[in-house]
Amino acid sequence: MKRLSDLPLGVRLGVLGLVLTLMGGLCASWYYLFLHYAPRDGNPDDLTYVDVASAYHKMQIPAPIRVALDRGHPDELTGDPLPADEREALLAWLAGEPSTLMQRFEDETLEEMMPAEIIFRRCVSCHDTQPRNTEHPYPDLPLYTPSEVQKVAISRDIETTPVRILAASTHAHALALSVQTLLIVALLLLTRLPRVLVSLAAVLLGFALLADIASWWLARQSEIFVMVIFGAGGVFNGFSALALLAIAGDLLVPSRRPRED
Numbered sequence: 156m157k158r159l160s161d162l163p164l165g166v167r168l169g170v171l172g173l174v175l176t177l178m179g180g181l182c183a184s185w186y187y188l189f190l191h192y193a194p195r196d197g198n199p200d201d202l203t204y205v206d207v208a209s210a211y212h213k214m215q216i217p218a219p220i221r222v223a224l225d226r227g228h229p230d231e232l233t234g235d236p237l238p239a240d241e242r243e244a245l246l247a248w249l250a251g252e253p254s255t256l257m258q259r260f261e262d263e264t265l266e267e268m269m270p271a272e273i274i275f276r277r278c279v280s281c282h283d284t285q286p287r288n289t290e291h292p293y294p295d296l297p298l299y300t301p302s303e304v305q306k307v308a309i310s311r312d313i314e315t316t317p318v319r320i321l322a323a324s325t326h327a328h329a330l331a332l333s334v335q336t337l338l339i340v341a342l343l344l345l346t347r348l349p350r351v352l353v354s355l356a357a358v359l360l361g362f363a364l365l366a367d368i369a370s371w372w373l374a375r376q377s378e379i380f381v382m383v384i385f386g387a388g389g390v391f392n393g394f395s396a397l398a399l400l401a402i403a404g405d406l407l408v409p410s411r412r413p414r415e416d
């Protein structure tokens with residue numbers, strides 16, 4: 156059987172150009188992934204788990220105050236730690252029904268444990284436009300008025316990709332990537348690589364793509380499939396890149412066999 160390396164130079168160069176273009180496309184898809192997903196959590200500068208996972212599975216960005224309290228803030232900054240019952244009162248307030256959040260913020264029946272009171276007592280010394288605490292002031296995040304508090308007390312739902320767009324994306328990717336991968340496997344078969352390696356790459360590529368795309372849909376039901384998307388997507392992209400490198404290498408190294416034609 157003819158191998159890639161037996162083909163005339165012009166054909167080898169042409170195929171090499173196409174393989175390099177595919178590699179460029181692979182890099183562009185990583186870059187697009189970043190641009191597309193990174194802003195989903197409100198911060199476009201980095202790509203986080205929530206950025207990607209929230210496209211497939213319904214997720215929430217927790218309220219910044221909850222994140223701060225959960226990590227032990229402000230005890231790390233001050234010798235006057237937040238008493239445990241006050242921390243719990245604030246967390247219970249944040250965990251309650253979202254539509255009544257600001258009513259419960261100023262629920263007078265809670266007296267000393269009213270969230271507005273606790274925040275006024277424990278937070279405003281640093282979190283104010285003119286902080287009294289000069290050691291660890293944070294004037295950029297004032298917590299003096301209810302509306303200032305509200306901004307950081309709300310957890311936000313991130314909407315998953317609408318089904319209509321997921322269907323369009325599945326139709327485009329399932330058709331294009333499977334055909335692209337069929338060609339990659341065919342080209343691998345024409346290289347001088349050992350057949351075991353080619354078989355391994357074919358199995359991994361085929362099933363990783365299937366698992367990846369199927370999980371785009373399954374992840375709407377269960378977050379476990381977000382992990383499958385990460386794993387299978389990584390395997391698919393990694394092995395596609397390796398396969399293309401192997402094919403490019405094979406095209407560049409001329410055959411040592413005498414030409415048959």
Ligand code: HEC
Pocket residue numbers: 219220221223228229232233237274277278279280281282288291292293296307
């Ligand atoms: C001793 C001063 C001090 C006290 C008291 C304090 N903070 Fe802070 N807080 C800071 C500083 C400084 C930062 C920024 C650095 C950091 O995140 O640790 C911060 C950060 C935060 C953030 C994170 C903002 C972000 O950018 O994500 C939140 C939310 C917050 N504080 C809420 C509170 C609440 C609620 C209280 C009261 C229970 C409180 N803080 C008490 C000084 C303080």
